[in-house]
Amino acid sequence: MAPIKIALVGIGKIVRDQHLPAIAKNSDYQLIAAASRHGTVDGIDNFKSIEAMLDAVPAIEAVSLCMPPQYRYEAARVALxxxxHVFLEKPPGAxxxxxxxxxxxxxxxxxxxFASWHSRYAPAVEAAKSFLATTTIKDVQVIWKEDVRHWHPNQEWIWAAGGLGIFDPGINALSIVTHILPRPLFVTSAVLEFPENRxxxxxxxxxxxxxxxxxxxAEFDWRQTGKQSWDxxxxxxxxxxxxxEGGAKLSIDGKLVHEEPEQEYPMLYRRFAEIVKAGxxxxxxxxxxHVADAFMLGKRKFVEAFHD
Incomplete structure (x- = not known):
């Protein structure tokens, strides 16, 4: 089959770090255009809006939407x-x-x-799922703590309503947990800490x-400094x-049993090509x-203001 003619919308850090390299290495795709208010991609046509891009480049067959979730619905509807075909960065919407x-x-x-959950494609996730399917699980603890100043410097959208705050990374953990556990979960209680200015x-x-x-x-925290925790x-x-390490390594009783190089975004684009071809x-x-349920059931606790 001919390569899928794809376009990217919302050119930011995640696109440069992950999407562009993954698309470039996959022969199922030909990147032919991009749309973004601020960013551009060298070597292809660039536009300020998805509407302008789709009008000017009718050959586009699929779009990958990488803007903040608050703006994703309108762009996805325009594309559909x-x-x-539409690839949605995580979370798939607001x-x-x-x-x-x-x-x-x-x-x-x-x-x-395609609602893409990149952490499900971390190297050791399938091995963890297979292990848990063979035994009785007594309890599970999720520790997902990182430094927001390192990973999201000056990104105001994540602090706005709909930006999800700590659930922007926390939803990665939930995407893994909901994949590897044998039965569906539901939230029973939650405490959410809001900076007084966010x-x-x-x-x-x-x-x-x-x-x-x-x-x-599950414990999620964006104030962790030093070693980051994604366990x-x-x-x-x-x-x-x-x-x-976010699904990169699997250990049983302290013994490392699975570790491979990270290939999350290449695997996401492989999956997207697969579903496009399968219709x-x-x-x-x-x-x-689960994030929505946490907001619904969660008690709000206000904490000191946060400043970048």
Whole structure:
């Protein structure tokens, strides 16, 4: 088959670090255009808006939307209405209802919609899922703590309503947990810490369970300095499992059993090509649903102001 003619929308750090290299190395794609208010991509046509891009370059077959989630719905709807397949960066939208509407629209037009959860494609995630399927899980703890000043310097959108705050990284952990555990979870309680000058939380503690009363606890914090923590720990009948470094390494009872080079975004684009060719969509809303439930059930605790 001929390469999928793809365009990128929202040219920022994640596009330069991940999307551009992944597309360049995948023969299933030909990058032919980009749209962004501020950024550009060398060697292709660049536009200030998705509307201008789609009008000028009708050959585009798919778009990858990488702008903040508050703006993703309108762009996705424009692309779908124009007959283009759509790749959504995580989280797939600012609300569950938005994404459900996009999924229905894509289905009605015979187009593919992909809610991409990059952390599910971390090297040791499938090995962790396989291990947990073979044993009895006693409890699970998620520790996801990082330094927002390092990872999101001067990015005001993440602190605005709909930007998700700490759940911008925390949803990565939830995307893994909802993939590797054998049964669906639901939130039972949450405490969300909001800086007094921000509209999104800087930290959260959440408890979950499932239909068999499995205890699951998650600690998310954006104030961590020094070593960053992206770990999922499960006590099981077969020993303690630690999925560490955001899913890069798997250890059982302290012994490293799985480690590979990171290939998250190349695998995402492989999956997108697969669903486009198959004429189907891949839209799992479980991680975003848990975030919505945390906001719904969560107690708000106001903490000191945050300044970059």
């Amino acid at each position: 209405d124009a007959g283009k 609300t569950l209802s938005e994404v459900a509407d996009l999924e229905a629209l894509a289905a009605s037009k015979g187009l593919s919609l 509209d999104a939380p800087i930290a959260a503690n959440i408890t979950f369970t499932d239909g068999q009363k499995l205890p699951v606890a 999922i720990v499960a006590r099981t009948a077969a020993g303690e499992m630690v999925l560490s 189907k969509s891949d839209v799992d809303l479980a991680p975003l649903r």
